Amino acid sequence: MPNDSPAPAGAPRTPPASAAQVPAPPPERDARHDPGSGPALRGPADTPHAPSAPVPPAVPAPGQSPPPSGSAAPRGYGAVFAVTEFRAVFAAHLLSLLGVVVSELALTVLVYDLTGSPLLSALTFALGMLPHVIGGTLFAGVADRYPARRVLVVCDLVCAACVAVMLLPATPVAGLLALRCLVAAVAPVFTGTRMAALTDILGEGDLYVLGRSLLRIVSQSALLVGFGAGGVLLTVLSPRGAIGVTVVTFLCSAALLRLGTRDRPARAGAGGGTLLGESLSGARLVLGDRRVRALLLLFWLPAMFVVAPEALAAPYADAIGASPAALGLLLCAMAAGHIGAELFVGSVLCPRTRSRIVLPVAAVGLLPLLVYLVRPGLPIVLAALALAGAGAAYVIGLDQWFVDAVPPELRGRAMTLLTAGLMTVQGVGMALAGLAAEFFPVHHVVAASGAIGTACTLLLVAEVRRTAPGRMSDTEGRDGAERHVTSR
Numbered sequence: 001m002p003n004d005s006p007a008p009a010g011a012p013r014t015p016p017a018s019a020a021q022v023p024a025p026p027p028e029r030d031a032r033h034d035p036g037s038g039p040a041l042r043g044p045a046d047t048p049h050a051p052s053a054p055v056p057p058a059v060p061a062p063g064q065s066p067p068p069s070g071s072a073a074p075r076g077y078g079a080v081f082a083v084t085e086f087r088a089v090f091a092a093h094l095l096s097l098l099g100v101v102v103s104e105l106a107l108t109v110l111v112y113d114l115t116g117s118p119l120l121s122a123l124t125f126a127l128g129m130l131p132h133v134i135g136g137t138l139f140a141g142v143a144d145r146y147p148a149r150r151v152l153v154v155c156d157l158v159c160a161a162c163v164a165v166m167l168l169p170a171t172p173v174a175g176l177l178a179l180r181c182l183v184a185a186v187a188p189v190f191t192g193t194r195m196a197a198l199t200d201i202l203g204e205g206d207l208y209v210l211g212r213s214l215l216r217i218v219s220q221s222a223l224l225v226g227f228g229a230g231g232v233l234l235t236v237l238s239p240r241g242a243i244g245v246t247v248v249t250f251l252c253s254a255a256l257l258r259l260g261t262r263d264r265p266a267r268a269g270a271g272g273g274t275l276l277g278e279s280l281s282g283a284r285l286v287l288g289d290r291r292v293r294a295l296l297l298l299f300w301l302p303a304m305f306v307v308a309p310e311a312l313a314a315p316y317a318d319a320i321g322a323s324p325a326a327l328g329l330l331l332c333a334m335a336a337g338h339i340g341a342e343l344f345v346g347s348v349l350c351p352r353t354r355s356r357i358v359l360p361v362a363a364v365g366l367l368p369l370l371v372y373l374v375r376p377g378l379p380i381v382l383a384a385l386a387l388a389g390a391g392a393a394y395v396i397g398l399d400q401w402f403v404d405a406v407p408p409e410l411r412g413r414a415m416t417l418l419t420a421g422l423m424t425v426q427g428v429g430m431a432l433a434g435l436a437a438e439f440f441p442v443h444h445v446v447a448a449s450g451a452i453g454t455a456c457t458l459l460l461v462a463e464v465r466r467t468a469p470g471r472m473s474d475t476e477g478r479d480g481a482e483r484h485v486t487s488r
Contacts (some may be wrong), residue, residue: 080211085262087260089198089211089261095249110176137420187423191416192419196415205351220342283413286413289405296402299418302362306365319443340386351400358397365392368385402418436448
């Protein structure tokens with residue numbers, strides 16, 4: 001399945017089952033006491049944690065290989081890859097994501113070949129983002145209502161069937177676009193379910209954060225590699241032949257998830273309501289909590305503004321007289337900065353430090369775009385874009401805050417809403433940047449995106465600080481908990 005920008009099952013887990021299923025978090029982590037990482041949406045029945053007992057020797061989880069005798073246990077990203085189930089999830093994500101990127105390029109070429117319309121060709125790309133809000137809102141209940149493995153496999157099979165129909169010569173252009181919308185609507189359900197399932201596979205601590213980081217790195221890398229691979233495939237295959245590659249990748253992803261992950265019960269069984277009702281009520285619960293809402297917006301708002309230079313890369317390259325090769329560098333620089341920063345933060349910084357840098361890095365992450373105000377040449381622009389991409393590294397710590405703030409029975413719906421919103425706001429950001437560039441110089445639009453985005457993010461950072469555990473009054477937190485309980 002596509003995307004993981006931004007994992008993305010089970011009735012509420014009992015302590016014995018949880019202990020048997022997930023590896024113990026690193027002893028250095030104490031994220032629940034980090035600023036901004038405490039639980040939210042909890043009901044009155046929640047009780048404080050008991051004092052910690054002495055930690056016994058670590059016992060590997062069922063999916064995790066024990067370290068070799070006499071050697072230290074793996075740390076960092078190596079510890080994540082030591083979990084067998086995660087390796088299956090990672091391989092499935094890599095295969096399907098590369099296939100989707102290739103098929104998006106091939107489908108765009110196919111629609112243009114059939115119609116000769118640049119508008120319909122561009123619309124094919126846009127349809128990869130816009131339906132996310134529909135799938136993420138109306139079908140989010142699937143992520144908690146059914147076992148995660150079943151949801152993931154069925155989503156892959158549905159998408160494989162949609163792409164197979166695209167291969168039929170009799171499928172009209174309207175049918176191709178409709179199928180593209182269906183695949184895009186399924187994507188947030190798949191990604192949200194996988195994000196929530198990672199907490200079952202890796203636990204809710206540092207392994208989960210690093211696992212999410214690895215999936216994001218793959219997503220960024222696939223954009224760099226996938227379009228290149230798609231271009232090469234289109235030199236030897238027809239557009240429909242290249243699209244056919246995606247059918248194989250979806251089927252391989254389904255097989256890996258079916259055979260490589262454990263079958264766990266649904267996180268929240270069907271409570272007698274309809275799927276649509278559960279999806280909408282879950283969205284209300286998530287968005288109605290002040291803390292969780294602030295964290296969601298901290299994922300979304302910077303992403304909406306940071307896409308402006310990518311959306312306007314072609315006209316900016318033309319304005320400074322850059323070559324087509326330079327345009328490719330402009331499109332790759334931000335992804336390269338993101339990958340490098342994410343690897344550094346995930347490999348070098350400890351969990352507590354990652355938590356401490358979330359708000360400062362988010363506050364300044366869009367400032368490099370202000371350099372566009374003077375319409376600089378290519379080297380300075382590339383450096384600014386790489387820095388803006390590196391600013392996204394704050395999301396690693398934010399992942400931990402979010403998973404701590406959302407209760408397990410809502411986690412699938414919350415993750416699905418997070419994914420859908422992220423894709424939607426990026427599409428909106430690109431559209432707004434393009435609209436503004438019709439009336440103002442491109443370099444002014446990008447600089448304004450950096451300035452307005454920074455101002456909005458600073459306001460949001462203040463709200464996240466106010467809602468941090470210990471900052472909100474006891475009355476405010478208690479009233480919020482009672483409101484959510486009665487609205488179930």
